[in-house]
Amino acid sequence: MTFKTLDQADVKGKRVLVRADLNVPMRDGHISDMTRVERVAPTIQDIADRGGRVIVLSHFERPKGKRVPEMSLAPLAEALAEVLRKPVAFADDCIGAVAEEAVAKMQDGDVLLLENTRFHKGEEENDPAFAAALAKLGDLYVNDAFSAAHRAHGSTAGVAHHLPSYAGRLMQAELEALEAALSKPERPVMAIVGGSKVSTKLDLLGNLVGKVDVLVIVGAMANTFLAAKGMPVGRSLQEKDLHETARQVMAQAAAGSCEILLPVDGTVAQEFKAHAATEILPVDAEHDGMALDVGPASADLIIARLQDMKTLVWNGPLGAFEIQPFDASTMKVAKAVADLTQEGKLRSVAGGGDTVSALRQAGVIDELSYVSSAGGAFLEWLEGKTLPGVAALES
DSSP states (O other): OOBOBGGGOOOTTOEEEEEOOOOOOEETTEESOOHHHHHHHHHHHHHHHTTOEEEEEOOOSOOTTSOOGGGOSHHHHHHHHHHHTSOOEEESOSSHHHHHHHHHTOOTTOEEEEOOGGGSHHHHTTOHHHHHHHHTTOSEEEEOOGGGTTSOOTTTTGGGGTSOEEEOHHHHHHHHHHIIIIISOOSSEEEEEOOSOSGGGHHHHHHHTTTOSEEEEOHHHHHHHHHHTTOOOTTOOOOGGGHHHHHHHHHHHHHTTOEEEOOSEEEEESSOSTTOOEEEEETTSOOSSEEEEEOHHHHHHHHHHHTTOSEEEEESOSSOTTSTTTTHHHHHHHHHHHHHHHTTSOEEEEESHHHHHHHHHHTOTTSSSEEEOOSHHHHHHHTTOOOHHHHTTBO
């Protein structure tokens, strides 16, 4: 990957379009998680401190090309100002006269937030006229929204073809972390893949078996693989129509040099509810319950194998971690990963919504090498797909 960063950008006196991802969770008009606002702040601060005029672009939810008042970015101007500790102006449109007038009033070091890009159909259609209208507002373009980089939209890909383009600090950190984890990793490499369905992660599994040394399959996905091997899974969530696919993945791994690690035991309950009665059973034991977490022996096996690893990529929890006691194995492995990372023995890169939530719950989100807040983009990158927003930056 060859892309220019802010270190190569002369921003003084320039109008700098910064594509952020301010699609934050809102409850009753209040932001319930400021992570995305906080993560884009260093890029905005850097440009402003060097005398650039920062014009922030972002989408918010899915207005489908129409103006929807409750999907306005206006509340985000105040949130940005709070994090940056400086005023942030707001323009009621992202293109046209309103936006142009707001940009014309800017002084060096100022920050301006434009209205939701998705209020225009041209955004999601990547309409050349819309991209050109955005580009008219700036002299340079900086993409700091890796989490939206898998979308070929006007503000993520289209505008980059009109202006000198650079990766923001968050985009740069994300790309460097991902490259170090899979493109040029220190070996051996382990990947932990969890989640409920094999069908949503087929491309991911197919890509990883050719790139990692140990592939750990956990969560409800593991039930499909265990059933494909003839193991009893009771009423556990599984995909019966994907048994043959699971066997193909295992055969592909065996033909290469990838070891697949499946659970050896499970935490089994008769009902999925908090503090349900459970029993720990080996995976070959007959039962009519549901395996809702991998068992302690499985967690210990993963931790033991981690001791020999240099790099870890993690996407998906080990069990139904949202409800106790089915969080036990995810929490145990998360703490072990954090310890090995802090000891300098492991480079750990994790991402995906549930994974981030689980690491936060375990209290170790700041103790891994890199935790990606991108969901779909992180997954598509792991699947080996080209991300339009990243491709547009490549020089």
